Structures are given as structure tokens and as C-alpha cells.
Amino acid sequence: MPAFEGLSIGALARRTGLAVSAIRYYETQGLITPWRNPGGQRRYQKADIRRLSFVMIAQQFGLTLPEIRQVLSGLPGNRTPTPQDWKKISKSLRSHLDQRIDTLTRLRDNLDGCIGCGCLSLPKCALYNPDDRAKSYGSGPRYLMGDAPDAGSVE
Amino acid sequence: MPAFEGLSIGALARRTGLAVSAIRYYETQGLITPWRNPGGQRRYQKADIRRLSFVMIAQQFGLTLPEIRQVLSGLPGNRTPTPQDWKKISKSLRSHLDQRIDTLTRLRDNLDGCIGCGCLSLPKCALYNPDDRAKSYGSGPRYLMGDAPDAGSVE
DNA sequence: GTAATTTCTAAACCTAACTTTAGGTCAAGA
DNA sequence: TCTTGACCTAAAGTTAGGTTTAGAAATTAC
Numbered sequence: 408m409p410a411f412e413g414l415s416i417g418a419l420a421r422r423t424g425l426a427v428s429a430i431r432y433y434e435t436q437g438l439i440t441p442w443r444n445p446g447g448q449r450r451y452q453k454a455d456i457r458r459l460s461f462v463m464i465a466q467q468f469g470l471t472l473p474e475i476r477q478v479l480s481g482l483p484g485n486r487t488p489t490p491q492d493w494k495k496i497s498k499s500l501r502s503h504l505d506q507r508i509d510t511l512t513r514l515r516d517n518l519d520g521c522i523g524c525g526c527l528s529l530p531k532c533a534l535y536n537p538d539d540r541a542k543s544y545g546s547g548p549r550y551l552m553g554d555a556p557d558a559g560s561v562e
Numbered sequence: 563m564p565a566f567e568g569l570s571i572g573a574l575a576r577r578t579g580l581a582v583s584a585i586r587y588y589e590t591q592g593l594i595t596p597w598r599n600p601g602g603q604r605r606y607q608k609a610d611i612r613r614l615s616f617v618m619i620a621q622q623f624g625l626t627l628p629e630i631r632q633v634l635s636g637l638p639g640n641r642t643p644t645p646q647d648w649k650k651i652s653k654s655l656r657s658h659l660d661q662r663i664d665t666l667t668r669l670r671d672n673l674d675g676c677i678g679c680g681c682l683s684l685p686k687c688a689l690y691n692p693d694d695r696a697k698s699y700g701s702g703p704r705y706l707m708g709d710a711p712d713a714g715s716v717e
Numbered sequence: 718g719t720a721a722t723t724t725c726t727a728a729a730c731c732t733a734a735c736t737t738t739a740g741g742t743c744a745a746g747a
Numbered sequence: 748t749c750t751t752g753a754c755c756t757a758a759a760g761t762t763a764g765g766t767t768t769a770g771a772a773a774t775t776a777c
Binding site: 464467468469497500501504505507508511512514515518519 | 619622652659662663666670673
């Protein structure tokens with residue numbers, strides 16, 4: 408059996424279902440690091456199939472590429488990852504996912520409260536300034552669904 | 563009490579916490595429709611505060627602007643929406659949210675299965691081709707997390 | 718030994734959801 | 748009235764996550 412010469416980028420693309428251009432792009436983002444053959448073409452380890460599959464799964468879970476890079480940095484750099492290694496970082500994925508589910512569930516419950524109580528216009532509405540507001544909206548508090556405290560009713 | 567002359571875009575921005583530029587952008591996307599004063603400046607109804615708040619909430623829930631436009635089209639066009647109207651379209655938001663939570667929960671359970679059984683490299687891994695794969699990856703099935711059926715083990 | 722594929726790089730292009738900029742107008746207050 | 752701040756339009760810029768294009772070099776297939 409001949410020495411393993413590495414997968415070409417096209418072969419890796421076929422094995423993962425990714426586009427060749429996407430694989431090159433992931434390289435620029437530090438998600439995968441091929442070596443080059445004498446002609447300058449990229450060559451990949453078989454373990455990179457699994458690595459890219461992990462990237463795809465993590466993306467379905469809503470992680471950004473920088474986040475995925477962070478998670479992948481939990482893999483050993485000096486050897487091919489074992490199933491135990493993958494198990495470990497999969498758990499880190501899982502906690503990401505748990506958080507997102509919690510957030511959405513909390514938002515849903517808040518929305519239910521608003522539907523139930525008809526308070527859609529009140530500053531004390533449960534939707535007001537939930538923890539999950541990502542942005543900071545400039546200075547001072549903001550009142551979702553309608554009214555500032557001093558503003559009377561919405562027409 | 564003088565007639566209500568409408569809110570300026572700046573006033574609306576202050577009341578909702580949105581940037582003026584965002585409100586103008588939402589107009590191009592058909593999410594809000596101001597009228598113009600004699601000088602050509604935009605003027606908004608007070609009910610538009612609630613409308614934009616709804617947009618912001620729906621965005622937190624992960625809807626795109628076209629989707630939000632669709633949901634908002636459930637509001638009456640000929641009169642100011644009542645609390646009942648808002649309640650109705652909030653329920654439509656809720657079903658969006660339920661779907662997303664279901665999808666994520668299913669993905670999480672699949673991931674758990676993979677962590678538990680150590681099958682991360684198997685084509686029969688629960689992560690293989692879940693219903694939630696958004697894209698179609700070209701021709702034929704794809705094998706996530708590593709191996710094609712004929713491919714031997716990943717190194 | 719050719720011809721057909723693949724791959725290479727660099728740069729431009731794409732969508733979503735906005736923001737920023739430039740140059741000019743409108744409105745409100747002292 | 749004058750001046751400042753708010754507003755106007757159009758166009759270009761921004762970020763994420765890629766794709767497309769162009770022209771050249773490497774590989775593979777026959």
C-alpha cells in the first residue's frame with residue numbers, strides 16, 4: 408500500500424459536500440490548514456473530512472466561523488484527534504446549543520405573557536429590554552411595543 | 563389640544579431606539595409607510611412606534627425583514643390596529659418561534675446521540691442528513707462527520 | 718504527447734441589514 | 748434674521764459567509 412499522499416481539495420469537497428471555494432475560504436478563516444504538494448496544490452489529511460463536517464454541523468447550530476474556530480482550538484494540535492477529542496468538543500457545541508434554546512424559550516414565554524395579558528403597549532411588558540437584547544441602543548432605556556412612561560396611550 | 567401632526571423620524575427613532583437610517587431602510591423594505599409634510603419630511607403615526615417595536619421583537623426571534631413584512635400584512639390596512647390585531651399577529655410570531663425551538667432541540671438530541679455512542683464518524687450517525695439541512699449539497703447523499711461507506715477509517 | 722480536468726491566486730461580486738458620507742433643504746429658537 | 752440642528756436623497760461602504768471570474772500552471776486521462 409502506497410504512502411498516503413493527501414486529499415486534493417476537490418476530493419475533500421466531494422467527501423464533505425462543500426464547495427471548493429468554501430474550503431479555501433475556511434482556510435483564510437483559520438478553520439483548516441492544508442499543506443502543499445511540490446506543485447503548490449493543497450493537500451489535506453483524512454481527518455480534515457471530519458473537521459469540516461464538524462464545521463458544517465456547528466454552523467447549523469448557529470455558531471459563527473470565529474466561534475467555530477474557537478471550539479476547534481480545543482482539539483490537539485500535535486496529533487490526529489481521537490474520538491474522545493471529538494466527544495469533548497462536541498460537548499462544547501452542546502452547551503452553545505443549550506444556551507440558544509434557553510434564550511429562545513425565554514423569549515417565547517415572554518411573548519406568551521404579552522399575548523395573554525394584552526399588555527403589548529406597556530413599558531412593563533415582559534418584552535421590554537429582555538436580557539437577550541444584543542445591541543445597546545444608545546443612551547437610556549427604551550420601551551418596546553409602544554409607550555414611553557410619560558407618553559399616554561398609543562393611538 | 564392641537565391636531566396631531568405626526569411624529570418626525572427623529573422622534574420615532576427616540577421612541578423606538580432605532581437609528582434614523584434604519585427607519586428609512588425599513589421604509590424601502592415596505593415595513594412602514596409614512597406620509598410627508600409640506601416640506602417633504604416624513605411624518606409617522608403614533609401606532610408606528612408599536613409597529614417598529616414589533617419589527618424589533620420579530621428580529622430577535624430570527625425572522626427576516628421579508629418574513630416580518632409578511633406577518634405585518636396580517637394587520638388591517640384601513641385603520642389603526644387594535645390590541646386584538648396585535649395579539650393575532652403575535653401568535654403568528656409564536657409559531658415561528660416554536661418551529662425554531664423544535665428544530666434546535668432535535669439537533670441537540672441528535673448531537674447527544676452522537677456524543678453518547680461515539681459514532682461521530684459513522685454514516686449512520688444521527689447527524690447524517692438531518693431534516694434540518696437547509697442546503698442541497700449537489701448530487702447524492704453526503705456523509706457528515708467523516709466516512710463514506712466505502713472509505714475505511716479516518717486516520 | 719496531447720487534451721481535458723483541476724487547481725492556483727487575486728480580485729470582484731453577492732445577499733442581508735444596515736451605516737456613512739456628501740451636498741443640500743427645512744424647521745425652530747434667540 | 749440668523750443660525751443651528753434635524754431632515755432630505757443618492758450612492759458608497761460594512762460584515763458575514765461565501766461564489767464567480769480570469770488567466771495561468773499543475774495533473775490526469777487517453
